[in-house]
Amino acid sequence: MVRSRSLPLALLRAGAYAFVVVWSLLPIVFIVASSFKRQTDIFVYPPRFLFTPTFDNYLTLWQRYDGFFATLGNSLIVSIGATLLAGTVSFFAGFAYSRYSSRLLAGSAVYMIAIRLLPPIVVTLPLFPAIDYLHLSDTHAVLIILYATFWVSLYTMIVKTFVDEIPRELDEAALMDGASQWQLLWRVILPLCLQGMTAGAIFVFIYSWNEFLFALIFTTQHAKTAPLLISEMMGAIDGAEWGVLFAGVTLQLLPVVALVMLAQRHIIAGLTSGAVKG
16 A cells, blocks of 8 residues: 555656756757757757757857857856855855854844845946946956855855854864964864855856846946857847857856756755754
């Protein structure tokens, strides 16, 4: 009786998993496959699953949109810079929130989370006159600062959760052995919460790599990122060249997919940290 009930449940669970996988992967497979098709074959009905691949779309992307690869470089610079800045600030902040307690710290934590919940456009528009006055518009620096600021609250909470799991006795033992506060941070705390740091870094990098709104408002040419150029390709006056567009999307998508595949264990750890207490 138990087996007869568990079999339909297992089949239902497997069907749900299969549906989620297909639902998630189908758009990606369609984009990547279409980037190797001719323009006339992309939206043909019924769809052609067997076709002769062509690299013409990538060649056209290289010749006609030579600035696309420069925008990929801008995205890389901004993403790495925002990740390093947010990681540095969040490490010290997470340690402070974990090891010290006061009304000021508690209030600042609530404030950080509240700011994170606001729509980005609400934060963006008041900043535009100030950033323009400081001559930071269309620079990598403004995007690095904005992206790091927007994610530092969540990153801090991730780090705090991992630091909370480090016994305070290790702090006391290190200090009694003559370690300074800096040595405690770098030689004890950082290695033990490195998995949380990595998880938070991946979140910040992916967000910075894909972000569109801040880049649209604060950049025009020199610091333009790949999502902006892709949007311009979609809104071309003579119509979108879908094959070339899908080639650009594929190149923009590959680094993120590779990063997620390589670091999925750290991502899961970051999402589930603090869910189970021993």
